Amino acid sequence: MDLLNQKLKPLSPLADKVPQLKQLAQNFGVESGVLLGAGLLVTLLITFILFGATILTLTITVLYPAFKSIQALETESATDDKEWLTYWIIFGLFNLIDDVFGCILNFIPYWYWVKLGFFIYLLAPQTRGAQFLYNAFVKDLLEKNKSKIEGLINDVQGSVKDVASEAKKAAAEQLNDPNNFRKAAQLAASANAELSKAE
Structure with a gap:
C-alpha cells in the first residue's frame, strides 16, 4: 500500500481540490491521489468494456x-x-x-x-x-460505368444548384415582403416590453 501511495502521490494535489475526495481519503487512511487514480482506472476500465x-x-x-x-x-x-x-x-x-x-x-x-x-x-x-x-x-x-457515374454526379450538382437557387429566391421574397418587417417590429416591441417588466 505504501508503494501505491508513493506512485500516486503526484495526483494528490489535484485530488485535494475536491473536499469530498480528500475527506474520503482521510477516512480510508490513504493519499487522496490513490482514490483519484482508482477512480480514473475504474472509469477507463468501464469505457474500455463498453466502447473498447x-x-x-x-x-x-x-x-x-x-x-x-x-x-x-x-x-x-x-x-x-x-x-x-x-x-x-x-x-x-x-x-x-x-x-x-x-x-x-x-x-x-x-x-x-x-x-x-x-x-x-x-x-x-x-x-x-x-x-x-x-x-x-x-x-x-x-x-x-464511368459515364453513368459522371452523369449522376452532374445530376446531383445540378439539383443542388437548383435547390440553392430556389432557396435564395424564396429568401429574397421574404426579405422584400413588408408584412415580415411589421411582424419583426411587433416581435421586437413585445420583447422590449417583456424586458422592461423584468427590470
Missing part, C-alpha cells in the same frame, strides 16, 4: 491508415500514395455497402470481427488486400 471494440476498430481502420497516409504524402514516391488511396477507396465502398445492407449483415455471427479481419486484410502490407480488390473488381466496374 469501437476504439480498437477505429484505431485499426481509421487512425493507423490516416497516419500512414500522412506519412505517404510526405515521401517523394507515388507508390505509397497510390497504396493508401486505394485503401481509402475500398474502405469507403465497404462502408457504403455496410450502411446499406447493415441490417442484414449484422445477423451474420461475429460480423463485427469479420469486418475487423477484412480491414486488417486490406491494409496489411503482406496481403495488399486493398490493391487486389481494387484491381480485381473495382477498377473494371468504374471503367465500365
